Amino acid sequence: MTDMKFEHEGLVIQASRTGARCLITWRGVSDGRSPAMFLNPVIRELVEHAKGSAVTVDFTRLDYLNSATVAPMLSLVRALDANQQPVLVLFADIDWQRTHLKCMTAIARTLQHVKVEGRARPE
Amino acid sequence: MARSEQVVWVEGLSGSLVFRLRCGGNGMPSEEPLQPLIDVTIQPVWQLVRSIRQSVDDALEGHSSALRVAAVMTASELVENAIKYGDAAASQAAVRFVLGVGSRLLRIQVVNASTNRASVDELLARVDEIERSADKEALYLQRVTQGLSRPGDSGNLGLYRIAFEGGFALDCSYEEGTVTVSATREIR
Numbered sequence: 283m284t285d286m287k288f289e290h291e292g293l294v295i296q297a298s299r300t301g302a303r304c305l306i307t308w309r310g311v312s313d314g315r316s317p318a319m320f321l322n323p324v325i326r327e328l329v330e331h332a333k334g335s336a337v338t339v340d341f342t343r344l345d346y347l348n349s350a351t352v353a354p355m356l357s358l359v360r361a362l363d364a365n366q367q368p369v370l371v372l373f374a375d376i377d378w379q380r381t382h383l384k385c386m387t388a389i390a391r392t393l394q395h396v397k398v399e400g401r402a403r404p405e
Numbered sequence: 406m407a408r409s410e411q412v413v414w415v416e417g418l419s420g421s422l423v424f425r426l427r428c429g430g431n432g433m434p435s436e437e438p439l440q441p442l443i444d445v446t447i448q449p450v451w452q453l454v455r456s457i458r459q460s461v462d463d464a465l466e467g468h469s470s471a472l473r474v475a476a477v478m479t480a481s482e483l484v485e486n487a488i489k490y491g492d493a494a495a496s497q498a499a500v501r502f503v504l505g506v507g508s509r510l511l512r513i514q515v516v517n518a519s520t521n522r523a524s525v526d527e528l529l530a531r532v533d534e535i536e537r538s539a540d541k542e543a544l545y546l547q548r549v550t551q552g553l554s555r556p557g558d559s560g561n562l563g564l565y566r567i568a569f570e571g572g573f574a575l576d577c578s579y580e581e582g583t584v585t586v587s588a589t590r591e592i593r
Binding site: 311313314315346348349350352353356357360377378381384385388389 | 563
């Protein structure tokens with residue numbers, strides 16, 4: 283198993299890969315003025331780390347994200363899809379995350395390998 | 406009703422502020438007196454956005470979780486916009502934030518100085534586009550998709566999110582170098 287961890291102003295992104303499976307988890311808060319400056323290099327590393335695996339991207343533990351985080355979040359999923367690997371994206375079944383669940387579901391229709399699901403938020 | 410007629414008065418009553426909403430076109434009840442739960446003026450410092458979110462959440466204790474979450478997000482996005490697009494160098498660089506609640510309505514108002522006419526015109530146009538749209542979800546998705554094809558262009562996505570995710574009606578005015586953005590929704 284190999285692990286990666288990135289932290290920035292309350293946002294924690296972890297990736298753990300076991301064989302052909304990779305789990306990428308976002309937790310905490312992303313409310314920076316320019317989140318893409320932190321996230322874009324991280325996304326490049328995550329995509330490289332997950333290459334060739336079946337990836338689960340778990341956003342259910344996110345507490346808050348601002349609108350400036352939406353584009354980097356979606357670009358991660360699109361980049362994983364471009365590598366032609368199965369991608370499962372998880373959002374929590376709570377009010378504010380439903381917006382992003384709907385949005386990702388709509389965008390996933392234009393992608394080849396992405397499946398989006400709502401799940402109960404972990405305790 | 407013309408947009409310029411959708412104004413908010415701030416009145417002093419017995420030492421406290423009551424602001425009255427007179428609006429039309431968005432189906433909101435008119436003339437509801439709103440009690441200000443928060444009325445603060447902050448410096449345009451990014452770190453204060455978190456404080457505003459916490460203050461809004463605390464102020465709305467006792468209201469539904471859905472309303473609190475929507476109000477917290479809306480407050481955060483509006484203050485972020487004011488800090489991003491306001492005039493940090495202007496003599497009146499501060500951002501005024503007001504949260505008001507009545508029996509049927511909740512209203513968030515953010516006021517800041519701006520001399521960037523092009524930026525203000527874009528803001529006015531976006532608010533107008535959002536308020537004219539019958540399908541806020543489709544508009545939000547369209548805006549997100551456009552943002553993906555143009556990295557770096559966040560395009561006031563927060564405003565679209567406020568309308569779709571938050572369920573708020575938006576209003577915006579610009580007078581004498583001051584931008585006022587208001588977000589109003591019914592308390593359900």
